Amino acid sequence: MNRPNRTPRRLCLLLALLLGILPGCRSAAPSRGADGIRVGVALYQQNDTFIATIVSSLEAAAREREADEGLKITLNITDGRGSQATQNEQIDRFLSTGYDVICVNLVDRTAAAVIVDKAKSAGIPLIFFNREPVREDIMRWDKVYYVGAEAGKSGVMQGELVAEAYRADPEALDRSGDGVLQYVMLEGEPGHQDSLLRTEYSIKAVTSANVTTEKLANDTANWNRGQAASRMSQWIDQFGGRIEVVFANNDDMALGALDACRAAGVEPLPFVVGIDATPPACESLRAGELRGSVYNDSPGQAKAILDLSVALATGRSPSEAVNFREEKYVWLPYHKVTPETLDEVVPPAE
Structure with a gap:
């Protein structure tokens, strides 16, 4: 007795599963970032004292988030050493290897448009921080954001x-x-x-x-x-x-x-x-x-960068993770500091 050829049927089932069109298939698929997320962080110059404080706060916030939620967060931090060409190469590597989010502290704010267009083509959300691009570049794509303070x-x-x-x-x-x-x-x-x-x-x-x-x-x-x-x-x-x-x-x-x-x-x-x-x-x-x-609230900026990155990487609503102004900007407040008010205004270093 000849057995029926089930190969076409199996191929169809496999194709349907891959396309996510079988009943219940979408709900069973894990959300992006369920097994951890990768965040590329491109700095203009890591030996800048203020940028170094943002980086240390970002790393501390990531460790805390991992401990609280059990979500693995990999931060790959690169140093542009004041060269936009070097930073562009670093960002290109993040794009080509499929990072979930890329955070950029620009060397040259006029280079933002090219970076935005590359990220849009790759479908990878982009967060600029500390060095603000012009508004036109922020508005080039709906998955581009800025975190910083108003100079x-x-x-x-x-x-x-x-x-x-x-x-x-x-x-x-x-x-x-x-x-x-x-x-x-x-x-x-x-x-x-x-x-x-x-x-x-x-x-x-x-x-x-x-x-x-x-x-x-x-x-x-x-x-x-x-x-x-x-x-x-x-x-x-x-x-x-x-x-x-x-x-x-x-x-x-x-x-x-x-x-x-x-x-x-x-x-x-x-x-x-x-x-x-x-x-x-x-x-x-x-x-x-x-x-x-x-x-200049470096821990606050770092927390906003991380919260926004996690939301974007895991498919959550960014507006639920951070407080936006104009749907694109997260502004942290400044505070005046004197020797007399120092301990009241600036939190102790971790």
């Missing part, structure tokens, strides 16, 4: 720190007694939106408080402590004790200015303010050398 507000708060200190004790800042605050400005990299906005809004906040200022000098130091120390040394040689206030677009540059002052034996120190409230800056605040900073 202009940090500049306003930095200026308010100076204005408040001046109102409280004018003679402590205006050592020449001429009714004018002579200042120098250490800026981040040229053209970076944080540099431009922090520079502009910090001085606007001071003058809006009816404090008269005079700019002695400004120059870029690319967020770098060593470069800032070099610039400040030149200004000390040029202006000496005329420098009453030092504005720095971030804490590393503020600390570089203090390094130069100590090396030159400057006494008393000028009124130096930074932005980010990084751990080294907090130590300087406690020592009474750095006079103010603006807390």
Whole structure:
């Protein structure tokens, strides 16, 4: 007796299962990320102090999430070392190997459009953080998001720190007694939106408080402590004790200015303010050398990046994981920090 040929039937059943059209097939299929998720994290430069705090907070948040939920989270963190070409290669590898989500701290914000288009073609969600692309690039695809803080507000708060200190004790800042605050400005990299906005809004906040200022000098130091120390040394040689206030677009540059002052034996120190409230800056605040900073919530940014990544990788609604503004942006607040308010504002380092 000949047995019926079941091969065509088996092939049909297999095809139906693969296409997910059999009753109950879709409900039985595991959701994306059920066996763990892979998140690629591309940094502009890992030795940037603030970026390093985000990375350590992100790793800590991932370990906590794994322990709480039993979900394996693999973070692959790459360092672009300040080269957009290098970062592009790293992102291409994430795309080609099928990562669930890619998080990008851009070297050059003008490169965002190309990265978005590649991610869209691969169907891999994209989260930019800390370095904000232009809005048009964020809107190129519905699976592109941004996590960060609004740079202009940090500049306003930095200026308010100076204005408040001046109102409280004018003679402590205006050592020449001429009714004018002579200042120098250490800026981040040229053209970076944080540099431009922090520079502009910090001085606007001071003058809006009816404090008269005079700019002695400004120059870029690319967020770098060593470069800032070099610039400040030149200004000390040029202006000496005329420098009453030092504005720095971030804490590393503020600390570089203090390094130069100590090396030159400057006494008393000028009124130096930074932005980010990084751990080294907090130590300087406690020592009474750095006079103010603006807390940039790196643990909060890291948590938002991770929560959004997990939601996107596992097919959950992103809006249930984070608080969006305009459906695309997660903004973390800034807070002013002085030596007196440090312990109230900045959480202790883990």
